[in-house]
Amino acid sequence: MAAIGIDYGTSNSEVVYFDGQKHHYIRLDPSLENSNKIRSSVFIYYKDELPTPPASAIEAKVSQIQRAITDQIDKAKQHYYEAQDPREQQSYGDKIDELRAEFHNRPALQRKAIQLLLKNMTVDDLSLLQLVESGDFAFGEEGFRRYLKSPDKGRLIYSPKNFLGANLVSGQQQAFVGMIAKQLAFFRESAEKQLQQTVDTAVIGRPVRFHGTRGEDGNSQAIDIMREAAKTAGFTHVEFLEEPIAAAYKIERELDKETNVLVVDIGGGTSDICCITLSPEKLTNLHRQQDVLSVTGARLGGMECDKNLIIKSIAPTMGSGLKMQSGLPIPPTYYTDMCAVDDIPKLNRFFSDDYGLDIAQTMSIVKEPAQLGRLLTVQEEKLSARLVNSSRLAKEMLSSKQQITLPLSYVEPDYQVDISLADLDRSMQPWLDKVKRLVSDCLKNSEQAPEMLFITGGMSLSPIVKKQLQEIMLPDLPVIEGDAFNSVCEGLAIQASKL
Secondary structure: OEEEEEEEOOOEEEEEEEOOOOEEEOOOOOOOOOOOEEEOOEEEEOOOOOOOOOHHHHHHHHHHHHHHHHHHHHHHHHHHHHOOOHHHHHHHHHHHHHHHHHHHOHHHHHHHHHHHHHHHOOHHHOOHHHHHHHOEEEEHHHHHHHHHHOHHHEEEEOOHHHHOOOOOOOOHHHHHHHHHHHHHHHHHHHHHHHHOOOEEEEEEEEOOOOOOOOHHHHHHHHHHHHHHHHHHOOOOEEEEEEHHHHHHHHHHOOOOOOEEEEEEEEOOOOEEEEEEEEOHHHOOOOOOHHHEEEEEEEOOOHHHHHHHHHHHHHHHHHOOOOEEOOOOEOOOHHHHHHOOOOOHHHHHHHOOHHHHHHHHHHHOOEOOHHHHHHHHHHHHOOOHHHHHHHHHHHHHHOOOOOEEEEEOOOOOOOOEEEEEHHHHHHHHHHHHHHHHHHHHHHHHHOOOOOOEEEEEOHHHHOHHHHHHHHHHHOOOOOEOOOOOOOHHHHHHHHHHHHO
């Protein structure tokens, strides 16, 4: 039996096994060179026909068909009584008998109702729970490629983790349990195949606060969903560990004396900070809560930067800021809704026919409708997730360049946007101010001052983040060099090995 660490992230996920001496990275996405990382997004799709509509929809359509038959019977009766010729009267009598037989033939009515429903049904007509229960799943780059090729064949959940603490309506919580169970089962089976042994235990990373606005209720809901999903996926024992603490366990193995370390973990969906006392003498200790001096966290991740970059640098080329004939600006909500890949109700509203009609009507009352036409293309062709992904790539490229030209030809031929490092810096400043306040809160709540700084998570590679935290905010703290992408999962695997 083996125990693994699972870093179930907002943008990417990872699975690691620690044998007591060495970390083994589980290969999850063979299409990537660095295949131990996989996109956390899920594409749920249908290869052929959509599933049979729910019984309630079928019965409603049957009732509609029966009402139409009743109208036909009434008209036939009227013709029957008005007929002067006995043969004509007989014809209408036979028609009435046929219609009555059709009215009472429920199996035939149900078949007809299903045909009519499927004729006009699209994936958007299915609830998330129906999709999860009846659709096929594609993970990682395979799923994203399928989405790019045929977005109308399924639905992309860009970041399932972002919804776990949200106010989920009826059926949605069960849907996320089923969806995440599919992912966790895929992780477990991949680990068993590579390790050649049964995997029954997992330590799963968790943010200090899950994405959502429901406080502790949201956190409890998120853990409940993850725990039930892990059980459904075949794990018999699962524990959760806050991600910055997991990262601390990884770097603890590199220390030669007891040290207070400030760990700043900035991922795709959340920023989590902890101040913790680490010691090589405590490497095998299972429970370490007494060593945690302070911990804070908030939903301030890299995805917020991706969306901010769209609003600041890409949306102006899509009509943001244009004035209507009334002198009022185009509604800024067009662009925030366009980016809402982590808000299913808002994104569904943006993709609705009424929303597209509203944008089209606005195009008729602005001086430069061509720019707004790009927004309409994103709306009609459901390109929001692809646009956010392009913004993420731009952000990553600007980690090593002063300026880039971002191609957006999937929106419009020859459409591209020039973005500079200064543009990215300006778009990130409001977000960075919140992250720095989070760090200040953690320092304030710690009874002991940190002696070293460790920054991890994908956003730690940004030169803008490094400058703000290392050079400006915490210039006197020595920095521990470490792996920005793997430290959390390696720490989770270390904790799992103790179980």
